[in-house]
Amino acid sequence: MRPIIYLMAINEALQQEMERDSTIFVAGEDVGQHPPFGVTMGLLPRFGPQRVVDTPISESAILGLAVGAAAAGLRPVVEIMFMDFLFVAFDQVINQMAKMRYMFGGKAKLPIVVRSPCGGGYSLAAQHSQSLEAMLCHIPGLKVVMPATPYDAKGLLTAAIRDDNPVFFLEHKKCYTVAGDVPQEQYEVPLGVAEVKRPGSDVTIVATSYMVHEALQAADELAKRGIEAEVIDPRTLLPLDMEAILTSVRKTHRVVIVHEAVEFCGVGAEIAAQVAEAAFDALEAPPLRVAAPFCPVPFSPPLEEAYLPNAQKITDTVLSVAQAKT
Amino acid sequence: MDIPREKLIEMYERMVTIRQFEEGAAGLMRDGRIKGMVHLYAGEEAVAVGACFAVGKEDYIASTHRGHGHLIAKGGDPKNMYAELFGGQDGYCHGKGGSVHIADLDLGILGANGIVGAGPPIAVGAAFAAQYKGERGVSLCFFGDGATNQGTVHEALNLAAILKLPVVFICENNLYGEWTRQDRHQTVKDIAERAKAYAIPGITVDGMDVMAVHEAVSEAVERARRGDGPSLVECKTYRYFDHQGVGDGAADRAAEEMEEWRARDAIVRFRRHLVQTEALTEAEAEDIDRRVAARIEEAIAFAAASPLPTEEDLLTDVYA
Numbered sequence: 001m002r003p004i005i006y007l008m009a010i011n012e013a014l015q016q017e018m019e020r021d022s023t024i025f026v027a028g029e030d031v032g033q034h035p036p037f038g039v040t041m042g043l044l045p046r047f048g049p050q051r052v053v054d055t056p057i058s059e060s061a062i063l064g065l066a067v068g069a070a071a072a073g074l075r076p077v078v079e080i081m082f083m084d085f086l087f088v089a090f091d092q093v094i095n096q097m098a099k100m101r102y103m104f105g106g107k108a109k110l111p112i113v114v115r116s117p118c119g120g121g122y123s124l125a126a127q128h129s130q131s132l133e134a135m136l137c138h139i140p141g142l143k144v145v146m147p148a149t150p151y152d153a154k155g156l157l158t159a160a161i162r163d164d165n166p167v168f169f170l171e172h173k174k175c176y177t178v179a180g181d182v183p184q185e186q187y188e189v190p191l192g193v194a195e196v197k198r199p200g201s202d203v204t205i206v207a208t209s210y211m212v213h214e215a216l217q218a219a220d221e222l223a224k225r226g227i228e229a230e231v232i233d234p235r236t237l238l239p240l241d242m243e244a245i246l247t248s249v250r251k252t253h254r255v256v257i258v259h260e261a262v263e264f265c266g267v268g269a270e271i272a273a274q275v276a277e278a279a280f281d282a283l284e285a286p287p288l289r290v291a292a293p294f295c296p297v298p299f300s301p302p303l304e305e306a307y308l309p310n311a312q313k314i315t316d317t318v319l320s321v322a323q324a325k326t
Numbered sequence: 327m328d329i330p331r332e333k334l335i336e337m338y339e340r341m342v343t344i345r346q347f348e349e350g351a352a353g354l355m356r357d358g359r360i361k362g363m364v365h366l367y368a369g370e371e372a373v374a375v376g377a378c379f380a381v382g383k384e385d386y387i388a389s390t391h392r393g394h395g396h397l398i399a400k401g402g403d404p405k406n407m408y409a410e411l412f413g414g415q416d417g418y419c420h421g422k423g424g425s426v427h428i429a430d431l432d433l434g435i436l437g438a439n440g441i442v443g444a445g446p447p448i449a450v451g452a453a454f455a456a457q458y459k460g461e462r463g464v465s466l467c468f469f470g471d472g473a474t475n476q477g478t479v480h481e482a483l484n485l486a487a488i489l490k491l492p493v494v495f496i497c498e499n500n501l502y503g504e505w506t507r508q509d510r511h512q513t514v515k516d517i518a519e520r521a522k523a524y525a526i527p528g529i530t531v532d533g534m535d536v537m538a539v540h541e542a543v544s545e546a547v548e549r550a551r552r553g554d555g556p557s558l559v560e561c562k563t564y565r566y567f568d569h570q571g572v573g574d575g576a577a578d579r580a581a582e583e584m585e586e587w588r589a590r591d592a593i594v595r596f597r598r599h600l601v602q603t604e605a606l607t608e609a610e611a612e613d614i615d616r617r618v619a620a621r622i623e624e625a626i627a628f629a630a631a632s633p634l635p636t637e638e639d640l641l642t643d644v645y646a
């Protein structure tokens with residue numbers, strides 16, 4: 001183990017997987033000669049232009065390429081430069097990639113990974129800052145992964161590439177420079193398994209993607225006030241590890257769910273509903289959510305700051321349902 | 327083309343305004359005074375000005391992520407533009423959009439756009455509305471070489487062609503889509519050739535020559551107003567800065583190529599032409615440059631003092 005940053009962890013997973021399996025190829029806009037955010041750097045010189053394909057600005061063709069190539073036996077790892085651009089090409093995702101196997105009676109196998117940066121915090125405004133994972137989670141046939149740490153990023157990407165289903169791998173831009181210990185050798189973090197990022201007994205905070213870091217900060221602050229929060233990162237949103245969340249809620253009796261996406265119809269709504277259905281008796285307070293308000297991501301820095309959830313907002317919300325045990 | 331002297335001078339002033347606006351924006355970025363992404367238009371001034379001076383205020387344009395030039399060419403005020411870059415309340419979008427979405431619908435601008443290739447279908451829609459209402463309006467739509475690889479651009483061309491809509495498709499071919507050179511992203515060299523696929527006129531012009539752009543677009547606008555349908559005008563041009571931000575793009579472009587294009591600078595060339603044809607004296611040209619510089623300085627000061635929006639503004643403007 002040695003500390004590396006998140007984007008290098010992703011890079012390492014890509015390099016090691018491509019080395020291991022020659023059916024894996026990478027395609028996307030500028031992924032070869034001028035890697036966006038640097039994530040795919042070094043791939044082109046090492047694996048050549050047949051396996052590292054710089055594409056035109058054609059998201060439908062990129063995603064369709066993945067569908068066709070996967071159906072024909074390859075393992076595409078394609079990049080959509082910002083997750084916002086997925087929507088230029090959503091037919092290939094929703095009507096093709098997600099459904100082909102089912103529609104064809106289980107005959108097709110589509111081992112695709114779609115990597116894409118998501119999230120705000122850099123004043124990139126309404127079309128470059130969104131967190132739209134809930135829309136993907138609504139589609140049977142897809143898997144959706146949102147790693148928060150370098151360790152999870154490498155292990156989850158390795159597992160996603162080896163998975164025989166289409167996996168959306170959403171990388172929060174603010175996570176790219178987060179550092180953490182990562183083993184040099186290959187390993188998998190299994191899809192669909194949550195992790196307790198911080199144990200605690202008084203309240204459960206379920207946080208996704210970059211919000212895991214904000215939640216951990218909030219937990220430190222809460223600890224100073226005598227409240228021990230348990231922070232759970234589902235890591236994979238689809239399939240969702242509800243068992244881990246329920247186990248925690250049955251212990252703490254309180255739950256606050258945090259994501260950067262808009263609150264209405266977000267993944268937090270699903271988690272809250274399932275907690276209410278399965279652990280109603282265990283709850284001593286209503287499940288609450290900390291998420292973005294119902295508007296596009298604004299450009300102006302003070303507006304974006306007001307828009308984004310953060311440690312302070314998480315702390316305040318937790319304090320409204322949990323009191324320090326005296 | 328016979329263009330009145332006043333209009334020529336106005337075109338020159340507008341080009342200089344774009345250049346100085348962009349240099350001002352670059353300075354603000356270097357100093358860390360504005361945040362987010364900024365795609366500078368410097369180098370391509372002849373396209374925006376040549377084209378926008380072929381239409382009126384009532385006509386629509388659809389712009390791109392590289393939108394400052396189009397907005398200024400259509401009459402945008404640097405004060406409200408800089409205010410938008412600062413995220414201030416006096417910005418054209420009250421700080422909600424920023425550079426990538428900078429637009430003023432009152433000036434007939436259907437947006438700068440963060441989505442490459444999103445503008446052309448929208449311009450087609452505005453042209454449809456003009457035809458529908460029996461008005462004489464036309465739409466201009468700007469898009470890059472890279473954008474012509476999006477399906478949306480082709481769908482828009484085909485729809486406009488089949489409905490004979492009054493649209494002029496203006497491709498700003500600056501030879502790169504982000505860092506990818508044109509010959510690595512498409513097999514055609516002259517994008518105007520793609521007009522053949524839609525049986526509409528397609529023409530390639532020197533995008534560093536404002537008169538050439540103006541003439542070609544004016545002709546296409548006339549044709550559109552006559553009800554003869556859309557055209558595609560490709561302007562070969564060059565951006566001076568990096569794709570995004572304030573670098574000079576030297577990391578990805580050959581020095582000789584950059585020098586070659588700079589030697590054909592559209593503003594220098596137009597100014598020389600105006601002086602040679604006695605539309606302007608050197609002294610008058612210098613006067614214009616100074617006047618623009620003062621205006622830019624004043625605009626930055628105005629924008630820097632513009633109050634920022636507050637949390638109360640967050641949820642406004644989501645619905646009508």
Ligand SMILES: Cc1ncc(C[n+]2csc(CCOP(=O)(O)OP(=O)(O)O)c2C)c(N)n1
Pocket residue numbers: 029057059081085088391392440441442443469470471472473474498500502503504569
């Ligand atoms: C749908 C979509 N894909 C990708 C991008 C990222 N992107 C922004 S500008 C750009 C290059 C556009 O090239 P071109 O159309 O030639 O315009 P130029 O920047 O050269 O003016 C790209 C790929 C985007 N904004 N939208």
Ligand SMILES: [Mg+2]
Pocket residue numbers: 470471472498499500501502503504
């Ligand atoms: Mg271009």
